[in-house]
Amino acid sequence: MKRLCSPAQVLAFACLLLAGVAMAAEKPPEEWDGLKRVKLKGMDSAYVRPGADFTVYTKIMIDPIQVAFSKNWDQKGGVNDRKVSAEQMEEIKQKLGKLAEETFAEEFSKNNGAQVVTAPGPDVLRFSSAIVDLWPRAVDTQEPGRTYTFTTSAGSAVLYAELRDSETGQLIGRVVDGREARNSGTMRWTNSVENTAEARIMVSDWARILRKRYEAVREAAAGGAAK
DSSP: OOOSSOHHHHHHHHHHHHHHHHHSOSSOOSEETTEEEEOOTTOSEEEEOTTOOGGGOOEEEEOOOEEEEOTTOOSTTBGGGOOOOHHHHHHHHHHHHHHHHHHHHHHHTGGGOOEEESSOOTTEEEEEEEEEEEEESOBOOOOTTOOOOEESOOEEEEEEEEEEETTTOOEEEEEEEEEEOOOOSSOEEOOHHHHHHHHHHHHHHHHHHHHHHHHHHHHHHHHHHHO
């Protein structure tokens, strides 16, 4: 399957665009690459191409989800102040990317939603995303002799996602949202199992918001056609 761009290009592009948003005024821009800003409850910023018809898409193709740590994250984020190695960071990125891809696919297909496919088509929406600015509170290095690390949150991250027509590559939607894992309000041991669970919850929230928006658009269009 031919890709519009390589994973590395996708990630670099996403990071550049996020940097642009961060450097903008406090209020997000009303237009971005021909897209108009719209309200989407639960997301920091959402943009849609004027006149875009999402109802023609009954299937979705999910590109591999890229992950990047925050540039300022201290690699001494492991328990007992052990430095997280480059290999461990890469493993975290790979696992989180795979977890996110599986979670999005599961959520998008709920309630007889969009069918998840692997090839472009006239009714296929292409979902390309990156989880960037990842800032885990503590990383379980699984090394013997460590002490426990307690936190109230597993960490934070930012989702950058684009929706494109899978055949033409035309950009028709974009969302950016930063959030923190649930804050328990009490101290707890942060380990790899809990971090994975919190990451799944965070990604599920993003996916659920997008799915509900997609369903609302289709239902509104169906109601209008019935009149």
